[in-house]
Amino acid sequence: MEDQTPTRKNNSYCKRKIVTVLTATLTDVAQQTRAAAQDLAGLSTDLKNQALESIAQALEAATPKILEANAKDCQRAQESGLATALYARLKLDATKLAGAIAGVRSVASLTDPVGSIQLHRELDTGLELKRVSCPLGVLGVIFEARPDAVMQISALAIKSGNGVLLKGGQEAIHSCQALVEAIQTGLAASTVAPEAVALLTSREETLELLNLDQYVNLIIPRGSNSFVRFVQENTRIPVLGHAEGICHLYIDQQANIAQSVDVAVDSKIQYPAACNALETLLVHKDIASDYLPKAVKALQNQGVELRGDAAVRDVIEMDSATDTDWATEYSDLVLSIKVVDGLEDAIAHINTYGSGHTDAIMTTDDQAAATFCSRVDAAGVFHNCSTRFADGFRYGFGAEVGISTQRMPPRGPVGLEGLVTYKYLLQGQGHIVATYAGEDAQSFTHRDL
Template identity: 70%
Template structure:
């Protein structure tokens, strides 16, 4: 079935076909999945011009509509970005197969053997905004983990996503993997309908604003892997090396300000603020960062005043709020009050201060003397990610292959019955772990 034929089907039928295709994919060999992933990479390379043309049309329409700059930056897909995404696909192919790993191998009694094996989840529903390259990453991860996936991209990226998924289908058509394992929805109405498909979809992954994630959670019975806002912090401790801290702050804010792992608030210890704030402000303002500060910060820097709203805002742009704190404990308290549980960092040469920060800050990623921009599945060696989870229960942080599998228990016996192990003459288990 062609991509156009699939797209014309009712959503329920699409979901049914995705589940059927996913069941076959779940038992496909590692070699078969890797061949499919390489076929996708090759198809994307051949279709580079087509994909970039579709993206250019999306970008032109978005610019005309006046979408926010951060959203536009996520939408834009140039040749370098596409090449990086294709490289990520191949990296996923090189990773160990997460399916079929034996986590527990135990003899319960003679001839009664227990195994806990990893297995695919089934079908993923992934809803994301203006990031067409996310469709590439997610599809590769879904296939390697043996899952089907129903993608719902933002309206502003519809042409790009259609070109990408059409290309993925062309690549899969040459392999043992049914192209129906990757589906694309294109209308807003389908988003709400997707959330009702608990009979066919096993996990929803929303990537968007906090309000959107909460909307998804409130409108589905399907488990939700939530990644909402990325309100990330850098705390510059009194024992920080100033030059190092300036470099980290500049990278964490300006390397890619639209990313969810860019810092939105800079916290500075009172004792180092007079020496640190002027050079970091110059470096940031040279890169067109708009600074907003609390009263103590504005006594040192001539910048706009920050409001209570700023501490809880994800700018996703060249804006940064700055606050002076009088202790490490105050910095940690601020982060745990206003942060989103994404990624927070400390700059310090004091190992005890670093250890306290890393232990007490409640976030999926806590860093010492490095940029928050390392919070990324590719940089972690996951090949790619379906998103970053800020929830407490696992998976947490960048979610790669290991977050897209579950496990099942298998027991093999030879006529064993539970009654043997109960009653007056009950036999005992030996619970011997096996290699």
């Protein structure tokens, strides 16, 4: 990811590409997005779904232009030596784009999270309280070289009734501009104002965005751990944090060896640039001599560079792993391996070095699995399956705006339900609080309806 840490505040005018090109301050842009979001919040599910279909059609129509813009970004990325993991995220071919457009349509098929009655209670006769879900307002999402995130985030924002200010990395600027232009074209053909989705294009705008607490309700940074910390320390806006993805797979002494090899390979190589890819493999000492040769052969056949501790290297030759490796998110075909004494040792290692993203255990021992799942501190804890399942689409959320590793909700892949809050609606018939005070106070019924 490029260094998106801003070095100065820019109060000058910035250029934005939207359906009609205009020049405005970022505050103006945020005001327009907030106004669009307020209108969007009151739309019916059908109208929001129609807007999503309109977006999907506009993206399909603009496919040649989007792919041309992405090719320009990819060429520039190759010339600048962009890291392999980031280049993999940046590249957007026809198949990947079609899948993302299908994702937009899948969001339309999901249950609308807005307007859900979470609580309905009679406080007294004729005095009824409801807790009803409602949109957050305006989201500010800062992400790296992932143009497909533009489509996912925009679709989730529209369905949940939120406006969104998108800030992509400079390496994906042409792709993001082409995508947002198509999305806004789709919105213009619907009842949703195009300003509900806006794109920021300069590094200086990142810091300005963090200062817009009057207009932005949630910041979602997707980047390095240091960048997420920078965002948290430089804004009064609530931050939904997702930093590193240091994911582990522990092979227990009672594991199915063949399944454990397959799961390790899938977790590492299916998409090594993803934040839910495996970074450290932990193996019980009692099965190391049986498991490691099989797993190492399978991983090396896929081009994975392996680094092991002393106990691993006693079984099979490979490069040495250091403490730095245990704390590293490679996002590439590199994997560190450690032999552990048992379940307790594995849990301790994960809770020491893990990022709280996703960790898994392979075992046929249900008690060991239950202990692992209850004591590992992560947003996703899996039993006998690949870490790559930690994804909003695979969870049935349609898509995700990111994965949160914080303990407060929302946690894990954040889909529609993580983009709404709630309000209390109280309806009475002239009721006053004085009626419920003093010696002759009328009592509440507090009856759930």
